[in-house]
Amino acid sequence: MGQYAIEVKGLRKKFGNQIVLNGIDLKVPQGTIYALLGPNGAGKTTLIHILSTLVAPDEGSVHVSGYDIRTEKNLVKHAISLTGQFAAVDEMLTGEENLRMICRLSGLTTAESRVRSSQLLHHFDLTASGRKRVKTYSGGMRRRLDLAISLVTSRSILFLDEPTTGLDTISRRALWDIILQLRNQGITIFLTTQYLEEADQLADTVAVITDGRVVATGTPEELKSRVGEEVIELRNLKDEVIRTIPTSGTVHDMGQTLHELSHTVPKDTRVSIRKPSMDDVFLALTTTTIKELEGISS
Structure with a gap:
């Protein structure tokens, strides 16, 4: 063998x-x-x-x-x-x-x-x-x-x-x-x-x-590294995750992302930064696959 x-x-x-x-x-x-x-x-x-x-x-x-x-x-x-x-x-x-x-x-x-x-x-x-x-x-x-x-x-x-x-x-x-x-x-x-x-x-x-x-x-x-180096996580006042955004982890990338978010999400939105998880990997991969299959069938 x-x-x-x-x-x-x-x-x-x-x-x-x-x-x-x-x-x-x-x-x-x-x-x-x-x-x-x-x-x-x-x-x-x-x-x-x-x-x-x-x-x-x-x-x-x-x-x-x-x-x-x-x-x-x-x-x-x-x-x-x-x-x-x-x-x-x-x-x-x-x-x-x-x-x-x-x-x-x-x-x-x-x-x-x-x-x-x-x-x-x-x-x-x-x-x-x-x-x-x-x-x-x-x-x-x-x-x-x-x-x-x-x-x-x-x-x-x-x-x-x-x-x-x-x-x-x-x-x-x-x-x-x-x-x-x-x-x-x-x-x-x-x-x-x-x-x-x-x-x-x-x-x-x-x-x-x-x-x-x-x-x-x-x-x-x-x-997990395929998703990004750091993930920005947005939560509402009920502490529910409303959005996750993968980033490169650099000051420039994260700063730019947060600046853009400041104009598009409610002002009471809470922000935290964490490492990518297998949840992020799974969601990213399966979402990409679904979009690919929809593109093939359309």
């Missing part, structure tokens, strides 16, 4: 007359976290299903762990693990029973299953609740158990489809810590997310996808 865990070129997929993926190119370096950021319907889940061999592409080449997903599907399956949007666990069993069942289905002996289950319960901070039925677990505990199940056997690539959707802030951040630990162990993480902060905090590389196309790729800092 080369330096990339995943290589995709010219990937296209449609369902009926609907084009879901329209020429996707991407490369995921080994041992990194790669975040695919986009709104609902952008094509994130379809892409992750193709990469994990659940859906066949219409066009393009796709290699995962160095294997062609069309001709070497079984080899791909042995190299990857997938955790979907919803926890795939049996609620009537305990956490430990769920793990032991998957261990046995994966070919481990009874003794090996007992040891591996204990290791995973400890690693994911579930030892105390391991003998409780999963139906009593919180959302965060279920997601941790789901991740533990994904790692019953050694895998070099882990696909996470919106892993923190529906979790509270504390559970989400706890899961972030686990994902970072897995990356530090050399596992390649490919995750989809709608959360801008999640991509910013976790990813080594972020790809922004909208309307089935990747419109930008880079580190979080690289993408």
